[in-house]
Amino acid sequence: GAGVSQTPSNKVTEKGKYVELRCDPISGHTALYWYRQSLGQGPEFLIYFQGTGAADDSGLPNDRFFAVRPEGSVSTLKIQRTERGDSAVYLCASSPIAGGGPTQYFGPGTRLTVL
């Protein structure tokens, strides 16, 4: 596709449920990032993948959050036992190579609402 795509665009779930959020990066981009944006705030880094491996997961808030990228392309962010505080827009970004040179291109995000 032309850009980064994310599905679903909106997800409403109940407290305690499990959710999966999907990211399709730009074809050929090896670096993939997940961010979380709460209302009125800038995006906050969660995890970075270079290829299939999570090279930095220091931004994941706790062990309820997990992300995978098994074939080095599509990534899934998984949240177990969701809490109301998890409500936010989850943004995915990709970059052609890792490093501070090429910019990161963002997807439209998934708005997660935990009731």
Next chain:
Amino acid sequence: EDKVVQSPLSLVVHEGDTVTLNCSYEVTNFRSLLWYKQEKKAPTFLFMLTSSGIEKKSGRLSSILDKKELFSILNITATQTGDSAIYLCAAGGTSYGKLTFGQGTILTVHP
């Protein structure tokens, strides 16, 4: 802890006005400073700055970085209603471009 602070948090102007948005940063192993425009959900890339004192320009938008004073500004001249958006500043540190974002400046341009 890495930190990026933007000011003002919000700004209301009329079409034709010129605005200056500010961004200060404290980031370990700083590599680059990026500006994004966010209208709905996806931040869209505006500029990336890596060198001090070199202005980057795109139409009515321009930006400059001061690595000594650790700040950047984004200027928009002759504002239009379509410039209304949240403007995000992000600093890239580490070798793989992890971005630390500011909280954003909400710009509203009235006709």
